[in-house]
Amino acid sequence: MKILATVKRVPDPETSIKVKPDGSGIVTDNVKWVINPFDEIAIEEALRIKEKVAGSEVVLVSIGGNAAPNDVKEQLRTGLAMGADGAILVVTDAALEPLVVARALAKLVETEKPDLVVMGKQAIDDDSNAAGQMLAELLGWPQATFASKVELSGDQKSATVIREVDGGLETLRFPLPGIVTADLRLNEPRYASLPGIMKARKKELKEIPIGDLEKAGLDVSGRTQLVKMEPPPKRQAGKLVESVDQLVELLHTEAKVI
Amino acid sequence: MAADIYDTPEHELFRQTVRKFVQEELAPRAREFDQMGRIDKRLYRKMGELGLLGLRYDPKWGGSGLDWSYTAVMFEEIAHCDNAGVAMGITVQTDMATPSLHQFGSDELRARYLMPAVKGEMVAAIAVTEPDAGSDVASIKTRAVRDGDDWVINGSKIYITNAATADWLCLLAVNDPEAGYGGFSQIVVPTDSPGFSYQLLDKIGNWGSDTGLLFFEDVRVPVTNTIGDIGRGFQQQMMQFQDERLIACISTSAGSKALWEETRRYCEERIVFKKPLSKMQVTQFKLVEMLTEITAARELTHHCIRKRIRNEDATMEISMAKLFCGRMARYVADECIQLHGGFGYMKESKAGRAFVDTRLISIGGGADEVMIHYMAKMLGF
Ligand SMILES: Cc1cc2nc3c(=O)[nH]c(=O)nc-3n(C[C@H](O)[C@H](O)[C@H](O)COP(=O)(O)OP(=O)(O)OC[C@H]3O[C@@H](n4cnc5c(N)ncnc54)[C@H](O)[C@@H]3O)c2cc1C
Numbered sequence: 001m002k003i004l005a006t007v008k009r010v011p012d013p014e015t016s017i018k019v020k021p022d023g024s025g026i027v028t029d030n031v032k033w034v035i036n037p038f039d040e041i042a043i044e045e046a047l048r049i050k051e052k053v054a055g056s057e058v059v060l061v062s063i064g065g066n067a068a069p070n071d072v073k074e075q076l077r078t079g080l081a082m083g084a085d086g087a088i089l090v091v092t093d094a095a096l097e098p099l100v101v102a103r104a105l106a107k108l109v110e111t112e113k114p115d116l117v118v119m120g121k122q123a124i125d126d127d128s129n130a131a132g133q134m135l136a137e138l139l140g141w142p143q144a145t146f147a148s149k150v151e152l153s154g155d156q157k158s159a160t161v162i163r164e165v166d167g168g169l170e171t172l173r174f175p176l177p178g179i180v181t182a183d184l185r186l187n188e189p190r191y192a193s194l195p196g197i198m199k200a201r202k203k204e205l206k207e208i209p210i211g212d213l214e215k216a217g218l219d220v221s222g223r224t225q226l227v228k229m230e231p232p233p234k235r236q237a238g239k240l241v242e243s244v245d246q247l248v249e250l251l252h253t254e255a256k257v258i
Numbered sequence: 259m260a261a262d263i264y265d266t267p268e269h270e271l272f273r274q275t276v277r278k279f280v281q282e283e284l285a286p287r288a289r290e291f292d293q294m295g296r297i298d299k300r301l302y303r304k305m306g307e308l309g310l311l312g313l314r315y316d317p318k319w320g321g322s323g324l325d326w327s328y329t330a331v332m333f334e335e336i337a338h339c340d341n342a343g344v345a346m347g348i349t350v351q352t353d354m355a356t357p358s359l360h361q362f363g364s365d366e367l368r369a370r371y372l373m374p375a376v377k378g379e380m381v382a383a384i385a386v387t388e389p390d391a392g393s394d395v396a397s398i399k400t401r402a403v404r405d406g407d408d409w410v411i412n413g414s415k416i417y418i419t420n421a422a423t424a425d426w427l428c429l430l431a432v433n434d435p436e437a438g439y440g441g442f443s444q445i446v447v448p449t450d451s452p453g454f455s456y457q458l459l460d461k462i463g464n465w466g467s468d469t470g471l472l473f474f475e476d477v478r479v480p481v482t483n484t485i486g487d488i489g490r491g492f493q494q495q496m497m498q499f500q501d502e503r504l505i506a507c508i509s510t511s512a513g514s515k516a517l518w519e520e521t522r523r524y525c526e527e528r529i530v531f532k533k534p535l536s537k538m539q540v541t542q543f544k545l546v547e548m549l550t551e552i553t554a555a556r557e558l559t560h561h562c563i564r565k566r567i568r569n570e571d572a573t574m575e576i577s578m579a580k581l582f583c584g585r586m587a588r589y590v591a592d593e594c595i596q597l598h599g600g601f602g603y604m605k606e607s608k609a610g611r612a613f614v615d616t617r618l619i620s621i622g623g624g625a626d627e628v629m630i631h632y633m634a635k636m637l638g639f
Contacts, residue, residue, distance in 0.1 A: 073267075074267065191308055193309050197272055
């Protein structure tokens with residue numbers, strides 16, 4: 001079977017993020033870039049399915065730049081080194097909103113004809129949590145979001161997905177092809193091993209200019225606009241109190257929480 | 259940054275893999291390994307799976323057939339594991355106990371002992387130093403006497419790294435006391451051989467490493483366990499030492515840099531006489547002077563690596579680098595302790611640990627004076 005796994009390049013969650021003074025975005029100098037952690041989980045899940053189902057193929061797909069300072073090829077190479085078979089990069093320098101991403105992915109699905117698309121439940125940069133759902137809608141495919149366990153039927157015609165929902169677990173079964181988005185506890189992504197890194201050198205990383213998809217009917221116009229980005233308010237210094245009475249007093253008068 | 263020796267995307271990916279392994283598997287358990295007095299042996303398997311244990315070895319034996327640039331990346335990252343003893347144990351496995359076997363061993367011996375070491379299924383140790391002979395390797399006394407198809411080994415070895423974790427030793431023994439430099443052999447000795455025993459030693463630093471005193475009482479191993487030709491052991495061991503020294507230089511310059519960065523942060527935060535310690539000019543002088551030495555050590559090391567990548571002899575330069583890095587690391591650790599004040603003297607401080615750990619660099623793998631002694635000889639004095 002063929003599985004597409006999506007990859008977004010995001011700032012390392014460990015780096016401290018600074019907002020540009022004009023509020024138009026974040027400062028990207030000296031930021032370390034990584035695969036969106038939820039996408040890493042998606043790749044891992046795709047690889048595990050591939051290891052179980054003989055003759056499977058995992059293709060990574062991403063939308064983004066192909067040159068420094070926004071070179072998504074770095075992240076795709078990591079995914080190839082983890083064990084994916086090939087990668088496709090739709091080249092654009094524009095920051096796209098989830099709907100446009102979903103439309104572009106839908107175009108790739110038309111040509112790649114996967115049986116399953118595995119995605120991160122959200123990207124940790126803008127936390128939209130939307131592309132997977134929108135892609136399912138555009139394709140008219142079933143979807144299981146926030147997956148914490150994925151199992152395919154013996155004939156690979158359907159998938160059973162366990163989702164963590166408030167207060168319990170929900171089990172969904174749906175026919176393939178379909179969309180799964182990965183939650184944190186789905187698996188623990190592997191490291192790229194040295195043999196994997198060396199093998200990845202020979203794997204294909206195909207670049208498609210976004211214009212090609214536009215010619216094939218992709219609509220890149222968005223519906224939302226980034227108005228302003230602001231850092232969260234600075235945390236104020238803590239205060240030591242003398243007694244419980246004083247604490248209650250301050251919680252009431254200053255913090256106004258009780 | 260001299261990125262020229264490792265600037266491909268593969269080097270970068272490899273660095274990320276080692277870094278992740280260090281951050282997730284080694285550094286969080288650094289103090290636990292100190293208490294255990296050794297690394298968790300199971301981690302070797304994981305390193306084997308990731309391909310870390312045979313970087314320059316032939317793929318036929320499970321290696322990756324790469325050059326020194328990858329070794330440089332690996333040990334620059336391992337240096338951040340926050341446990342010099344653990345880094346030393348790994349170095350013994352990859353570059354001290356196994357190079358001779360890889361280069362000179364028979365196919366049968368390599369299949370039996372090298373491949374499992376590259377996979378991390380077996381841990382190796384290098385047994386050369388003896389209670390009465392360290393710097394002067396040719397004075398060792400441990401005897402291997404031939405009895406039919408076996409060697410019968412008697413003697414003892416001291417300060418041996420991986421003493422408790424090792425599954426086999428690369429032992430240097432005398433097989434012919436009359437033959438001078440042609441009377442030594444390198445022999446693979448499994449540690450479950452009857453007559454072998456060890457005792458752990460208590461060290462001032464490198465707590466995460468199991469250093470031991472080894473005893474051989476009529477230990478029998480097949481003569482086919484000899485690495486390369488009988489009588490060539492001394493020469494083969496001298497070559498094996500070169501790799502070890504270069505790695506000591508890589509680890510030391512990366513480790514000192516990490517300590518410097520930690521110390522800089524500390525000086526920027528620590529307030530003395532109402533201002534950050536880093537605002538005192540004397541502190542700035544110290545930090546800049548240290549960084550100059552660290553950078554020089556690193557660049558000399560990279561010079562050696564470039565020569566080794568081109569397969570040129572670098573004995574002279576590696577000896578210089580080993581001497582320079584050892585002294586540099588001791589100086590940096592000492593200054594960093596000083597800048598940390600009382601906290602620097604605590605076992606929990608990186609500077610304090612570096613002070614006792616780096617002291618080894620100028621002794622192990624050939625003392626500073628031995629490096630100088632050999633360089634003087636090479637210069638024809
Ligand atoms: C923690 C640790 C781990 C070790 N791991 C291993 C291991 O895994 N395998 C192994 O085989 N060995 C190991 N060693 C041993 C190490 O290689 C020796 O300690 C080292 O080679 C010095 O030998 P020595 O201790 O016998 O000192 P000696 O040979 O007695 O030398 C003592 C001092 O004399 C001086 N000196 C020596 N030669 C000269 C000279 N020609 N001119 C002027 N001065 C000189 C030097 O200052 C030297 O430090 C380890 C040692 C330590 C401390």
